[in-house]
Amino acid sequence: MAAEYGAMSETHRNFSRRGVLAAIAIIAVALALPAVALAHLERPSYWPDPGPDKSVNPAAGGEVPKARSLSSAVTGKGPGEVRVVCKGSDGARSLELARNSIRKAERKGYRLRPSQPKIEVSERKGAKLLRINEALAKQCEYEEIQPAVADSGNNDRVVVMPGRYKEPTSRKKLKNDPACASMTQESTGGALTPSYKYQSECPNDQNLIHIAGRAVPKTPAPSPPLADRHGIPDEGKCITCNFQLEGSGVKPVDVLIDAGTGYDGKGPEAKPSGYAKDVILRIDRADGFVGRNFLVRGALEHGLYVEETDGYLLDRVKFFWAADYGNLTFTSDHGLYKNCDGFGSGDSVVYPGAAPETGEQADLSFYPDAPRINTVVKHCDMRGSALAYSGSMGNAVRITKNNIYGNGSGISSDTISASGHPGYPADSSEIDHNYIYSNNLNLFTGNNPEPPVEPVVGVPIGAGVIWPGMNNGDFHDNWIFDNWRYGALLLSIPDAVVTPEGKVDAGVSCPTAGTYSTSCNNRYYDNHMGRPPPDFEFPSALKRFSVPHAKLAPQMPNGTDFWWDEAPTVGNCWYENTGFDGTPASITGPGAGEPPNTLPSDCASSSGPGDVVKLGMLLDCSLWERGQTSADRPLCEWFQMPAQPGSAAAKRDAEAFAASAERYLRTPEAAELRERLEASSAAVAQP
Amino acid sequence: MAATASLAGCGNTEKPAESADPVGEVRVGSVAPLAQCRDWIAGDEAERQATIDDIRNQINTGDAGVENATLSDEQASDVFDGACRHDFAAGFRLYKLYFRAAAFEPVLGP
Numbered sequence: 001m002a003a004e005y006g007a008m009s010e011t012h013r014n015f016s017r018r019g020v021l022a023a024i025a026i027i028a029v030a031l032a033l034p035a036v037a038l039a040h041l042e043r044p045s046y047w048p049d050p051g052p053d054k055s056v057n058p059a060a061g062g063e064v065p066k067a068r069s070l071s072s073a074v075t076g077k078g079p080g081e082v083r084v085v086c087k088g089s090d091g092a093r094s095l096e097l098a099r100n101s102i103r104k105a106e107r108k109g110y111r112l113r114p115s116q117p118k119i120e121v122s123e124r125k126g127a128k129l130l131r132i133n134e135a136l137a138k139q140c141e142y143e144e145i146q147p148a149v150a151d152s153g154n155n156d157r158v159v160v161m162p163g164r165y166k167e168p169t170s171r172k173k174l175k176n177d178p179a180c181a182s183m184t185q186e187s188t189g190g191a192l193t194p195s196y197k198y199q200s201e202c203p204n205d206q207n208l209i210h211i212a213g214r215a216v217p218k219t220p221a222p223s224p225p226l227a228d229r230h231g232i233p234d235e236g237k238c239i240t241c242n243f244q245l246e247g248s249g250v251k252p253v254d255v256l257i258d259a260g261t262g263y264d265g266k267g268p269e270a271k272p273s274g275y276a277k278d279v280i281l282r283i284d285r286a287d288g289f290v291g292r293n294f295l296v297r298g299a300l301e302h303g304l305y306v307e308e309t310d311g312y313l314l315d316r317v318k319f320f321w322a323a324d325y326g327n328l329t330f331t332s333d334h335g336l337y338k339n340c341d342g343f344g345s346g347d348s349v350v351y352p353g354a355a356p357e358t359g360e361q362a363d364l365s366f367y368p369d370a371p372r373i374n375t376v377v378k379h380c381d382m383r384g385s386a387l388a389y390s391g392s393m394g395n396a397v398r399i400t401k402n403n404i405y406g407n408g409s410g411i412s413s414d415t416i417s418a419s420g421h422p423g424y425p426a427d428s429s430e431i432d433h434n435y436i437y438s439n440n441l442n443l444f445t446g447n448n449p450e451p452p453v454e455p456v457v458g459v460p461i462g463a464g465v466i467w468p469g470m471n472n473g474d475f476h477d478n479w480i481f482d483n484w485r486y487g488a489l490l491l492s493i494p495d496a497v498v499t500p501e502g503k504v505d506a507g508v509s510c511p512t513a514g515t516y517s518t519s520c521n522n523r524y525y526d527n528h529m530g531r532p533p534p535d536f537e538f539p540s541a542l543k544r545f546s547v548p549h550a551k552l553a554p555q556m557p558n559g560t561d562f563w564w565d566e567a568p569t570v571g572n573c574w575y576e577n578t579g580f581d582g583t584p585a586s587i588t589g590p591g592a593g594e595p596p597n598t599l600p601s602d603c604a605s606s607s608g609p610g611d612v613v614k615l616g617m618l619l620d621c622s623l624w625e626r627g628q629t630s631a632d633r634p635l636c637e638w639f640q641m642p643a644q645p646g647s648a649a650a651k652r653d654a655e656a657f658a659a660s661a662e663r664y665l666r667t668p669e670a671a672e673l674r675e676r677l678e679a680s681s682a683a684v685a686q687p
Numbered sequence: 688m689a690a691t692a693s694l695a696g697c698g699n700t701e702k703p704a705e706s707a708d709p710v711g712e713v714r715v716g717s718v719a720p721l722a723q724c725r726d727w728i729a730g731d732e733a734e735r736q737a738t739i740d741d742i743r744n745q746i747n748t749g750d751a752g753v754e755n756a757t758l759s760d761e762q763a764s765d766v767f768d769g770a771c772r773h774d775f776a777a778g779f780r781l782y783k784l785y786f787r788a789a790a791f792e793p794v795l796g797p
Contacts, residue, residue, distance in 0.1 A: 041720045041745055041782060176715055184715055191745045194715050206714065278714065278721075300712070300721065323778075346778055446774025454778035456723070622787070625769035625776075639775075 044225035045331040048310035060241035061287035061310035074135040080155030083148040087163035091137030094161035113381040114541035115403035157244035162254040173204035213286025229422040242288035260298020275300035335375040343384030346456035359396035359428025393423035406547040415469025427471040438549035460638035469493035469518035484642040487558035492519035492567035521571035530557040530580030562589035568681040573603035707733035719745035724771035
């Protein structure tokens with residue numbers, strides 16, 4: 001990247017001085033900002049009522065729904081009606097595809113996720129699945145999915161037989177149809193966004209397939225939006241709640257829901273050169289939704305989008321090639337993703353944003369069962385993207401037992417108050433029992449060579465996990481290795497730079513609120529850093545984008561295991577973790593900066609001393625666009641490919657950084673920063 | 688700075704600023720969710736100004752009592768010019784660049 005820069009600009013020199021004079025309070029924020037996904041723009045959104053809606057039987061929401069078995073789709077027992085979508089006359093083409101896929105699975109098995117062993121399919125099981133598909137073919141009345149969804153009601157299900165569903169009728173629907181223009185919502189500032197009514201009554205304006213779970217109420221959404229985001233103020237009655245959409249193939253890629261155009265190559269992983277719709281499958285206020293066993297591919301924005309929904313299950317779903325998010329879930333409760341797989345996202349594969357306040361700040365009158373986890377992501381492969389996982393205001397989300405590899409960065413869960421994202425500050429998340437490795441994908445190569453995935457956001461190359469602004473997080477029992485810059489980062493977001501959206505619940509957790517309301521009381525323990533788990537093997541998917549990684553060995557170190565900005569926040573602690581040699585002594589952290597370089601193990605007494613070098617580094621990285629050359633941001637390395645830890649190049653890079661830091665500490669800017677940092681620390685000490 | 692200068696130096700063939708459309712793919716009257724750096728680079732001065740107006744309007748919704756920091760026309764133009772001149776940023780969403788830069792404004796502004 002450095003070669004693309006010219007001479008240092010006047011703007012940057014002016015900025016640097018100004019920034020030094022003004023910025024200490026901002027600095028931590030600045031650092032965090034380039035690393036986060038920064039969410040998306042959406043209508044004003046509300047957390048749904050978390051209780052079961054008993055107007056339908058069985059009740060909708062209130063818990064993660066249970067999937068109905070595929071075999072029950074052909075018994076006629078219900079509840080609800082079954083609609084079948086297929087390819088070919090009487091489903092002949094779908095049946096042929098099903099037969100071929102079943103035979104292949106019987107012979108060779110299949111891999112549900114690239115990181116997992118093959119699943120064997122017995123002849124008996126294959127024969128049963130074929131019989132089900134033969135019965136489904138006799139029931140088939142639809143060639144496209146959207147009409148089957150539109151004909152469905154509460155408790156109904158749509159079964160999609162093997163095939164590629166391009167949904168030609170939906171594709172032809174006008175985008176930005178003037179006939180729908182009157183159904184926008186207007187913000188206080190006059191900005192227009194598509195309302196729930198817009199999405200429901202013009203379902204294919206933006207979406208290839210839209211599932212409207214509730215009726216459009218006669219009363220429009222409040223304008224301006226309510227400050228208190230608990231409860232959807234314009235919620236209609238259930239019309240498509242407890243709805244299930246599933247593929248009937250052996251494996252998810254047998255049913256391909258496709259909004260892409262102009263594919264390069266063949267097969268389910270082929271890359272589109274264009275997109276017919278912004279979103280492939282949008283699930284809107286559809287409490288009790290189950291999506292199972294299919295692939296969504298090729299979106300201008302998001303692959304599968306769940307919005308304002310209470311109770312959803314995504315099982316065996318794949319998300320390939322979404323320009324922004326493979327899956328986006330927003331202001332939704334009681335959610336479970338499992339056995340998912342995704343790659344090719346310009347932002348992240350999975351994004352549960354503005355998750356409900358069911359953690360330490362829960363309003364118990366609305367969430368009487370709090371504290372509780374509201375969303376679980378487990379047994380998923382998230383790979384080959386700018387980020388594997390992100391989520392602004394990702395409250396009380398659990399990320400567990402996943403494989404996260406081959407991305408620019410792995411996880412980023414942040415408290416950056418993007419407009420329209422309620423739930424400040426993010427808290428009570430749990431990251432545990434994951435394998436997080438080889439996140440060294442460099443997408444910032446411009447045209448030389450062209451990156452395999454076009455990033456829509458800047459992220460550090462080589463980071464496993466980033467928490468900018470998380471509170472009260474639990475981070476434990478993970479295996480984190482071969483991330484060439486950082487294993488896990490913890491950054492602070494000063495209050496001066498956040499703009500909470502909606503009502504901020506009482507009990508902002510940091511005792512340093514007013515200076516730092518975020519980034520406190522996070523616990524990192526029992527993690528295995530810098531070495532792979534027993535019997536680990538690299539998934540072949542890493543080869544697809546030629547992601548740099550170490551050779552498989554007992555020791556596969558991260559650049560720095562635990563990087564901490566050492567900001568004056570409290571209660572953050574790291575204990576009983578082991579490093580590359582299996583002992584606590586080989587843990588590396590908190591990253592290069594000023595002495596004393598602490599990584600406290602005692603949660604009760606932990607308090608950051610502040611670090612001018614790290615603040616300077618964060619500032620350099622955050623304002624990267626203002627410099628012309630790498631010399632304009634000497635402390636920032638985030639967008640350069642890191643060298644493999646332990647190599648001679650890594651040693652040279654570390655020495656170069658140390659020299660830059662030394663030079664920086666002699667500058668007036670650093671002195672100014674130190675003064676401000678000390679003032680900030682004093683404020684924290686006596687809030 | 689360069690962008691600001693070019694904004695000021697309107698050519699005779701350009702549409703007046705008030706009639707220009709913003710750059711990028713439109714969603715329901717706004718390019719804010721989808722506009723990318725490559726769109727910015729391809730836009731003329733008036734279109735760029737219209738783009739800044741659109742993004743600022745979408746991000747600063749004023750909803751629920753929230754007032755996000757704003758960038759002036761010159762600041763926004765500098766941010767987009769600075770980021771978008773790099774090939775690697777061709778796909779970056781402009782609203783994300785704007786939001787990040789605006790977050791600094793309370794501290795770095797005059």
